[in-house]
Amino acid sequence: MIAGKPLPGVRHEPLFGHARPPASRAPQAGSAADARPQGNGAIVRRWFRLRLSLVQQLVLLVLAFSSLSILAVLGIMANRYLQDVSEQALRNTQIVAQQMARAAATPLQQMDRRALMVLTRTALAQPGMQLAQVHSPDGEILAQAMAHDAVHAGGDEIMHPVLHEASGMPIGQVVVRSDGAALRQVSRSLWWTCGSLFVGGLLAVGVSGWWVARRVSAPLCELAAAVDQLAQGEAAQVENRGTAEIGRLQRGFNRAALALAHQRSELERQVRQATAQIKLRNVQLQAADQAKSRMLAAASHDLRQPLHALTLFTDALQSSESDPARIERVARVRECVDALDRLFTGLLDLAQLDAGTMQPVVRTFALDALFDELSRNFRAMAEERDLRLVVRKTDVRVRCDYVMLLRMLNNLVSNALRYTVCGGVLVVARRRGERVRIDVIDSGIGIAEQHQQQVFEEFYQVDALASRAERGLGLGLATVRRLSQLLDIPVRLRSRPGHGTMVSLEVGGAASPLTAGPAAEAGDDAATPPAAVQRCADGLAGLTVLVIDDEVAILEGLELVLGQDGATVVTAQNRAQALARFCERRPDVVVCDLLLGAGDSGLEVLQVLRQLPPWQADPPGVLLVTGETSADRLREIASAAVMVLHKPVPPWLLRCRIAEAACARSPCRPAG
Known part of the structure; x- marks a missing residue:
């Protein structure tokens, strides 16, 4: 084949003696062929999700582009070289066939088989020849010379007519076949050479890429270390070197680090001043609190x-x-x-x-006994105010400190009666699972929502209808809150102005045998x-x-x-x-x-x-x-x-x- 066109009388065969593979069938769903690409894709995705350093990323990027470029160049050059070698072998075979056809004209006219045999052996002796034949016009092989290891695989076979010297009419033809093994050997050597060049090129590119990446990433790594040092609260500066862009980044970092260090020192100074002021005020508050306690104790005594x-x-x-x-x-x-x-x-x-x-002394007792004492304590006070005090009978038992619980209920009932103008106060107990809820409900003036949390603070009072003498010092509910914290008793308050107030205590219930102690344990608050x-x-x-x-x-x-x-x-x-x-x-x-x-x-x-x-x-x-x-x-x-x-x-x-x-x-x- 010359200039990409087939020559007449030439049968071209592939360079390597491989038959064209049959058309592949479509893979079935769920086959191993489908699973393999999916697995490879998953591996690739996991690879790209790896956290690589900047140097590794740059080297991989250079190697990827370099490998593609080297493969493309080597492929083009190898293909061109093999085409040239193949064309040269074809031309040599054609020349041998032409020369053999001219030399065979006279012996063929004379039917000199001996001369034809000598001619075929001479043609076979040419480099790269595998077969030489002389055919009569009716296709009979008159003379033939063949290499001992001749195998029809990969060579070019040229058929050239033998013309009569006088009339120019065909009187036979010669067949010359080249040896494809030599071409295959050249191809193998070429691909080994290309592979060596590819590996060597990748190594050279990898080393040079690693060196360049190190030069590029070194300032960035130094800058990252300085950022970590700055994050730990230490002063940090980086040397101004590298490319123009890196140098600009380094200068900006140094300016920001200086500004941050200045702000940190200023903030630390302010924190030290604030801490000193807080300590001073804390000492002053402690001294004032101690003075207040001493004053209250002395005044109280x-x-x-x-x-x-x-x-x-x-x-x-x-x-x-x-x-x-x-x-x-x-x-x-x-x-x-x-x-x-x-x-x-x-x-x-x-x-x-x-x-x-x-300190609490927890024991089990009948709540009704405490309710009886509570009723005796405030029955006279309720009658003086024309109010009803209803303390409902109950058969529940509780486990709590008798004295502290009575003191809490005393304060709640006293407050309820003090701030109730008409109606009355109801004290009732209800079992709620393993606990007992005690409600103190009144029909008094109520407490606005904005005051419902503050009424449990010490000395806090809400202006109401009660007189100053009746309101006291604002310690009743504060004592209830403190005792509830000591006894781990939840206290809930619900109130609406003009509709009354309900305060609930949740006390631990008890099913053990009753161990009600003497009423003397009720404490000093009992009225009788x-x-x-x-x-x-x-x-x-x-x-x-x-x-x-x-x-x-x-x-x-x-x-x-x-x-x-x-x-x-x-x-x-x-x-x-x-x-x-x-x-x-x-x-x-x-x-x-x-x-x-x-x-x-x-x-x-x-x-x-x-x-x-x-x-x-x-x-x-x-x-x-x-x-x-x-x-x-x-x-x-x-x-x-x-x-x-x-x-x-x-x-x-x-x-x-x-x-x-x-x-x-x-x-x-x-x-x-």
Whole structure:
């Protein structure tokens, strides 16, 4: 084939002796042929999802483009070279065929077979020849020469006519076939050479690409390290080198790092100043809080002393008065004293909670017993205001601290009655699964939504219809919140102005056997003494009570109150008098104030009295009375393990506690 056109009489065969493959059938669905491309695609997708470094990405990019370029160039060059070699082999075969046809004209006319055999052997001896034949006009092979390893595969076969010398008519033809093995050997050598060149080129491109990528990425890596250093709060600068674009980026980073360092230093300075101011204000607030606590404790103690004396004198006056009009006036005085007592009790509760001296004693008891005591406490108050107080009977049992739960309900019912003009207050308990919900519902003036969270704060009050005296100090609900946190009791408040308020407590229910303790465990807030203690109080006659207090008014009040019950009261104002009075007449009960004159402590006086032989031989009952609310004093009292009453003490409660102390010392005598 010359210039892409087939030569006449030439049969062209493929360079390599491979038959054309048959048309492939369409692959069936779900075959392995379908699965393989999908698997390869998944591998490629996973490969591209790998987090490669910049150098690796640049090298891979260079290798990809370089490999495609090298493959394209080598493919084009190899194909062109093979075409040239194939065309050259074809021309050589044609030349041999032409020369053989001219040389065979005379022997063929003479039918000289020997000469024809010599001619075919001569043609076969030419380079790259595999077969040489001389055919008669009717196709008979007159002479033939063939290589020993001749295989018809891949060579070019040329048929050329033999013309008569005179007439120019065909008198036969010659057939010459070239050897395709040589061409295949050239092809194999060529492809091995191309493969070597491809691998070598890739290695050269890879090394050079890696070097270039390192040069390009080194400033970026240095910049990334500086960014990490800057993120850790350290100063960072990079050297200005690299290309124009990289240099611009480095200069911008250095300027930004300097600005950020300046802002950080300024911010740190401001933080240090703010921290110092916060510390200073914290110290000032702590000092102010301590001063407030000391002021409240001192004011509370100083106010409780005369109030305690007033309580005693009022009780003595009411007991000795027979005129109904004067009894009514004394009752009004007692109401005022009771109001002051409630205010001081609220302050004391918060002080005890702050000091951590109030710890819950959880036990199982019938809720109805607590409801009965709650009803007795506030029935008179509700009747005075023409209100209904309904405390529904219940058979549920709860597991909680009896005293603290009663104190919470006392505060809630007291608030409800204080802020209710008409209607009444309902206290009801409902079982909710394993818990018991106690609702205190009133028909009072209600609380606006913006105040419903703040009413549980200390000293917070909402302007309402109640007078200032009735509103108190705003400690009732604050005490409820603090006790609920201590007991882990959820408290919920729902209220609408003009429609009333409902406060709910959720207490743990109990199905264990009832273990209701004596009503004396109800605490100091009960309005009337329990029956068992009242029987002991009726037997105060004949008891000798040593009262140690530095306030003359309190000593006189106790002499009046206890003397009316038939007790003999011996008084002392300091440690020396207490020692003398104790030795003169051994008392049944010692009632001692915590703070005595000249900085003396009632606990220390009691400790000295305990060292006396008469005390050790027959210890009397001990009762400590105090008006202190400071945290340190409350902790000191709690660690003394003695019966404590907080001023102002209601006279009935004082009688009960003295009777209890006497009963603890010896069996109670029967009343009368």
